[in-house]
Amino acid sequence: MIKSKLLVAVVLVCSFAAAQNASNAPDVTVSAKARAIHDSAIVVDTHADTPQRFLDEGFDIGSTDSKDVGHISLDKVRRGNLGAEFFSIWVDPETNQGHFAKHTFDLIDSVYEQAARHPDRMMMAFSVADIERAHHEHKLAALMGIEGGHSIENDIHLLRDYYRLGVRYMTLSWSNTNEWADSSGDIDDPKVQHHNGLTDFGKQVVLEMNRLGMMVDISHVADKTFWDAIATTKLPVIASHSSARALVDAPRNMTDEMLKAVAKNGGVVQVNFFSGFDDEGFLKALAAQKKDQDAAVQQYMDEMKAAGKTVSYIELDRIEREWTAKIPRPPLKVLIDHIDHIAKVAGIDHVGLGSDFDGVSGATPQGMDSAADLPKITQALLDRGYSADDIHKILGGNTLRVFREVERVSREMQGQTSQKMSSSHITIR
Numbered sequence: 166m167i168k169s170k171l172l173v174a175v176v177l178v179c180s181f182a183a184a185q186n187a188s189n190a191p192d193v194t195v196s197a198k199a200r201a202i203h204d205s206a207i208v209v210d211t212h213a214d215t216p217q218r219f220l221d222e223g224f225d226i227g228s229t230d231s232k233d234v235g236h237i238s239l240d241k242v243r244r245g246n247l248g249a250e251f252f253s254i255w256v257d258p259e260t261n262q263g264h265f266a267k268h269t270f271d272l273i274d275s276v277y278e279q280a281a282r283h284p285d286r287m288m289m290a291f292s293v294a295d296i297e298r299a300h301h302e303h304k305l306a307a308l309m310g311i312e313g314g315h316s317i318e319n320d321i322h323l324l325r326d327y328y329r330l331g332v333r334y335m336t337l338s339w340s341n342t343n344e345w346a347d348s349s350g351d352i353d354d355p356k357v358q359h360h361n362g363l364t365d366f367g368k369q370v371v372l373e374m375n376r377l378g379m380m381v382d383i384s385h386v387a388d389k390t391f392w393d394a395i396a397t398t399k400l401p402v403i404a405s406h407s408s409a410r411a412l413v414d415a416p417r418n419m420t421d422e423m424l425k426a427v428a429k430n431g432g433v434v435q436v437n438f439f440s441g442f443d444d445e446g447f448l449k450a451l452a453a454q455k456k457d458q459d460a461a462v463q464q465y466m467d468e469m470k471a472a473g474k475t476v477s478y479i480e481l482d483r484i485e486r487e488w489t490a491k492i493p494r495p496p497l498k499v500l501i502d503h504i505d506h507i508a509k510v511a512g513i514d515h516v517g518l519g520s521d522f523d524g525v526s527g528a529t530p531q532g533m534d535s536a537a538d539l540p541k542i543t544q545a546l547l548d549r550g551y552s553a554d555d556i557h558k559i560l561g562g563n564t565l566r567v568f569r570e571v572e573r574v575s576r577e578m579q580g581q582t583s584q585k586m587s588s589s590h591i592t593i594r
């Protein structure tokens with residue numbers, strides 16, 4: 166499993182399913198005032214890895230199993246007033262070598278199937294208008310973002326097909342450097358062929374995403390890729406699940422200079438809830454156990470290989486959870502600190518929520534056990550003096566603003582393209 170072979174900070178992130186560790190800390194009590202502020206917002210989360218569960222476990226989002234350790238179910242969504250979720254379409258580049266697109270389509274299908282199974286409580290959404298409609302109908306708006314540019318198999322036609330199927334953002338790279346974008350996950354690995362950021366084709370991908378109306382996501386990318394993407398894009402970008410490097414020195418987190426650049430670009434950084442990105446102590450403890458955890462994962466994989474069996478993600482996740490459970494969970498405060506830092510450095514208009522739910526093997530701060538706990542964030546922000554308006558921006562308003570802007574400008578760009586085409590009869594490829 167590639168996660169365990171990459172640098173420690175990404176070891177656990179984006180595996181699927183999650184668990185809760187036992188927590189002894191006093192829980193946050195959500196006041197009536199905080200609850201009212203929270204419930205009047207359209208809450209948008211830009212990253213959850215639940216589709217791995219749909220596809221590999223046959224998990225039903227309608228599950229009411231009280232023993233289920235997952236972060237997302239329709240019941241938990243309702244309790245947390247989560248209005249829109251960008252489900253992550255993540256293709257493990259190692260185990261899907263040679264058929265990235267096939268697995269991408271399977272994951273997309275898994276999201277549609279869940280929506281079809283629960284039409285009373287969930288609907289596919291492809292625009293801000295859809296999210297608003299879902300909100301009025303008290304349904305979860307299900308959106309999709311592709312996590313890792315390798316999914317397009319270096320083919321701009323596939324990128325467009327994914328847009329047509331409803332994908333509304335793409336993370337330029339996952340933890341693996343692909344053939345056109347360097348990743349923070351392997352940037353120090355001399356065995357990997359790097360490109361010094363984005364290649365010319367990578368820049369074309371960014372521009373085509375702008376034209377299509379697919380948000381450019383710079384989470385996971387190497388620092389140089391970030392700067393190349395910022396210089397290339399004509400539209401605001403998102404960092405769908407990244408935290409602040411000034412607080413926790415992980416390559417997946419964003420420096421203050423990057424935060425300011427995203428602010429200037431008009432984009433949003435959606436804070437990741439993973440304890441390894443939000444708490445330095447947790448990150449160090451992960452690093453300390455990395456060798457032993459890698460060995461446990463390798464032993465399991467060797468056993469499967471020897472027996473001629475395929476690797477089970479459920480089993481790998483169980484092993485990872487066993488290891489993360491040995492590390493004490495940080496308090497919820499660390500997550501709020503990242504929101505606070507980004508709000509101060511980039512500005513209140515440039516911070517949002519990108520939980521990484523179901524992708525961190527249970528390693529979230531205390532009290533943040535599922536989507537049902539989202540109102541605790543509102544309470545914590547209220548306690549720190551944030552106004553209701555500011556809280557609404559963080560909970561989803563900022564992300565909706567960027568999405569709306571991307572929709573608007575892409576329509577303009579497409580209008581210009583078709584005018585050009587009709588006047589000069591040029592076929593744009």
Ligand SMILES: [Zn+2]
Pocket residue numbers: 178179312385406
């Ligand atoms: Zn990720």
